[in-house]
Amino acid sequence: MRILLLSAKWLGDAVNTTGAVAAIQDAHPGAEIVVSVGAPGAGVFHGWPGIEVWERPKKLGLREQAAHFGRIRSRGFDLAVHLEVSRSLTRWVRLAGIPRRIGVAKTDDGHGLHAATQPSPDEHEVRGPIPRILDLLGLPAHEPDLRLTAAEVRAGQERRSQLDERPVIAMHLGASNMRKQWDLGQAADLIWHLESLGKQSVLIGGPGDTTLIPDAPCAAWAGTMSVREMTAFLACAEGFVGNDSGPMHIAGALGLPTVGLFGPTNPARYSPPGQRSVTLRRCDCPFLAQDSNDDCDGRCTRAIPWRDVADALTTVLER
Numbered sequence: 001m002r003i004l005l006l007s008a009k010w011l012g013d014a015v016n017t018t019g020a021v022a023a024i025q026d027a028h029p030g031a032e033i034v035v036s037v038g039a040p041g042a043g044v045f046h047g048w049p050g051i052e053v054w055e056r057p058k059k060l061g062l063r064e065q066a067a068h069f070g071r072i073r074s075r076g077f078d079l080a081v082h083l084e085v086s087r088s089l090t091r092w093v094r095l096a097g098i099p100r101r102i103g104v105a106k107t108d109d110g111h112g113l114h115a116a117t118q119p120s121p122d123e124h125e126v127r128g129p130i131p132r133i134l135d136l137l138g139l140p141a142h143e144p145d146l147r148l149t150a151a152e153v154r155a156g157q158e159r160r161s162q163l164d165e166r167p168v169i170a171m172h173l174g175a176s177n178m179r180k181q182w183d184l185g186q187a188a189d190l191i192w193h194l195e196s197l198g199k200q201s202v203l204i205g206g207p208g209d210t211t212l213i214p215d216a217p218c219a220a221w222a223g224t225m226s227v228r229e230m231t232a233f234l235a236c237a238e239g240f241v242g243n244d245s246g247p248m249h250i251a252g253a254l255g256l257p258t259v260g261l262f263g264p265t266n267p268a269r270y271s272p273p274g275q276r277s278v279t280l281r282r283c284d285c286p287f288l289a290q291d292s293n294d295d296c297d298g299r300c301t302r303a304i305p306w307r308d309v310a311d312a313l314t315t316v317l318e319r
Contacts (some may be wrong), residue, residue: 007037011246014041017062023142043227155208156232172242174209179298257316263301
């Protein structure tokens, strides 16, 4: 059997589709499984055992669309599962003649899918519909699952051994949108506070986050790890603090005590997974009622007090 799974574009959204990928893989041992995923989110799946990864370019012009369509058509898939709403992806899959097409769509007609579910405005944008998609496939719900290999786990433990024995609080201070970025001065105060409690802070993230270093004692490891390497290291940490971003979703998916800092996006729809995750957002933010507001200038994120973050972290660490 050949299965095409159409995951999300962004890293955090791709993380939220991993439970479905894991459930489908477990239900079809021996199947050829391809995950089509946006370039920013592809790192979640590179190294995932038994999965072939197709990266979609960040921008899909007519030439890129034609190439991706040809690739899908030539493979002869038996089943396509759409894990994120995309009218264009649904069209490619339909035109490619895949005989069974299931997933999420925003309209009643299902964008040409044989069975579809619609996202609800009051649920997580990506993670919310996943249980219903799995139900359409006759499969039970499945939490996000990053499927680290034994070798990846050992590598994460080796990286953790480079630090001292104090508990590690990982922090991600970057964001794809500057309006989501917490104030570095507040971050520095939090790091000094954690230092006084006998905890060490490690800054993680991608190459674009290397300049975000607060004036405080911390290990600056942003830009030194791939997504899977960062995931394996986070699995060895004691807690996480960060903006609404991909690493925040990875931390939550790992079950790590996680504090997510929100501003222009609504945590009701974009919160991290996991029972040990909490979110903070300024209650006096003028855009609080919005799901995502382009007019927000980020003041709400920058104004989150470090003491509130410290209290929230203490709460989740005690769960």
